[in-house]
Amino acid sequence: MLAKVYVTLKNGVLDPQGKAIHHAAETIGYQGIADVRQGKYFEVKLDSTLDESTARAQVEKFAHDVLSNPVIEDYKVEIV
Amino acid sequence: MLAKVYVTLKNGVLDPQGKAIHHAAETIGYQGIADVRQGKYFEVKLDSTLDESTARAQVEKFAHDVLSNPVIEDYKVEIV
Numbered sequence: 107m108l109a110k111v112y113v114t115l116k117n118g119v120l121d122p123q124g125k126a127i128h129h130a131a132e133t134i135g136y137q138g139i140a141d142v143r144q145g146k147y148f149e150v151k152l153d154s155t156l157d158e159s160t161a162r163a164q165v166e167k168f169a170h171d172v173l174s175n176p177v178i179e180d181y182k183v184e185i186v
Numbered sequence: 187m188l189a190k191v192y193v194t195l196k197n198g199v200l201d202p203q204g205k206a207i208h209h210a211a212e213t214i215g216y217q218g219i220a221d222v223r224q225g226k227y228f229e230v231k232l233d234s235t236l237d238e239s240t241a242r243a244q245v246e247k248f249a250h251d252v253l254s255n256p257v258i259e260d261y262k263v264e265i266v
Contacts, residue, residue: 124228142229142230147226147227150221160218164217
C-alpha cells in the first residue's frame with residue numbers, strides 16, 4: 107500500500123522559493139505564468155499487513171507530526 | 187487555471203532525505219512504514235487567457251526545463 111502526502115504552505119504564508127522560481131520563469135521568457143508556489147511531496151510505502159483505516163490514521167499522524175509544520179503548512183494524505 | 191506539478195526521483199536513484207525520514211520514523215516508534223521517498227510539488231497559477239492545451243504545453247516545458255532535473259527525476263503535470 108502506498109500513501110501520497112502533499113505538504114503545502116498555508117495561504118498567506120510567504121513563499122520566497124516559489125517567488126524566485128516565478129521570477130526566473132519570467133526572466134527566461136515563459137509567458138502566462140501568474141504565480142508559483144512550492145510544496146513537498148512524499149511517497150510513504152506501508153507494510154501490506156495494515157488495513158486501510160489503520161494505515162490512513164498512521165500516515166495522518168506521521169504527516170502532522172513529522173512531515174509538516176502545522177503552524178505554517180497544510181497537508182493532504184491520499185492512500186492508493 | 188492551476189497546474190500541479192509533481193517531481194519525483196526516478197526509480198533506482200538514491201534518496202538520502204527519504205531514508206533519513208524513514209529512519210526517524212522508526213526511531214520515534216512508527217510501525218508499518220516500509221519506505222519513504224521525498225519529492226517536490228509545485229502549484230503553478232496560469233493566466234486565464236491561455237487555453238488548456240497551450241497551458242499544458244507551457245507547463246510541461248517549464249516542468250522539464252526548470253522544475254526538474256530529467257537525468258534523475260520524473261515529473262507529472264496535472265491541470266485543474
